Amino acid sequence: MDLGSLQLGVATAATQIEGGHADTNWHRWAAQPGRIKDGSTPARAADHWNRVDQDIALLGELGVRHYRMGLEWARLEPTPGQFDPGALQHYRDELTKLRDAGITPLVTLHHFNNPGWLEEKGAWLTGAALPAYLRFVRHIVTQLKDLVSEWITINEPNVYATEGYLRGLWPPGHNSLPETLRVMSHMAQAHGRAYDIIHALQPGARVGVAHHLRPFDPARRINPLDRLGAKVMELGFQTALLDAMTIGRFRFPLWGGTPGKLRRCADFIGVNYYERSWVRGVNPGTRPGCVTNDLGWEIYPEGLTRLLTHIAGRYPLPIYITENGTADATDAFRPRFIVEHLQAALASGAPVQRYYHWCFTDNWEWAEGEGPRFGLVELDYETQARTIRKSGRLYADMVAHGGLTDEAYGRWLRVSV
């Protein structure tokens, strides 16, 4: 497999790897009994805050030239309007080291993580988030634009909204469809404003959103209820947001923007792809009998081809696969997962410029805690020892050769019979 111009990188998010005691919505949530499956908190994670040098050396071992990372808003702005110069310097140092190592950072400004003070004011449900977020964006871009030129304004607004406001499994633990749509609308509006601010400060910047996308397929192909359910979910969970955050088209069930007026508000489409939804009536589920990962998510590379083909036909923009990966504690199927998803991306013929594997190291997986293992690099949470997995070695080989060589295939993927 020849990757052509497709470049490989790895992805992380601040709250999931940094460790420490920032006052975020997640640190507060994890402190409540029963919220996190294994009772863990983000305070340990991968202790990346203290191990930046070690982790940059590991990125060097993988050979990647692209690294997607997040910023912890609560560290940078611990009280409203007061920015912490120490935290800013920490990120400046990290970004400088990355660039010195020949690695281009793609920086996420919001990845499910609100400062505690914003959460207290209702965060994205109320009018509090927009001015606070824009102030944060303005300050951070001004301070980091000499080191960063690629930005993700918001990660997976649909997942943030549905897990926190519909399913109630994430902070703030609500169960309300109107609230979910309000949060989505506020995030879509915030992205458009942030896009303009970043471009005003840094005209050459590349700005986008990391969208969580999946195919929604009716469980019973000719059942009208399943078909309708799949269509409605696709629109409500992703298509309406994609339109609003790419071409400024706000339509039901979202609101905001200027009616009838379209405008470009993304320089690339970020795609986070993990699985498909198998819809029965109004219930999204998993196809019975399919191959799944450790979290029960269907492994379905063809879904990536389908999504990319659809997106490329809808928006004339380059595509970054900003996340793709799988929970596989024993690394039994991750090597094949990676190769098959890269093949699926190439098969789409879509203008995919980047592929960031999720995750660089094992990460604190939100309400699932420390259990799921997504890393190319295995983490021993007790000792913080890092070990590159077989899949990580394969990935490094693909980075070095611009694709999968016959030798690598034989070494990492051939099944002996």
Ligand code: IFM
């Ligand atoms: O770990 C998450 C990440 O924070 C957002 N996208 C999906 C990943 C795996 O669940």
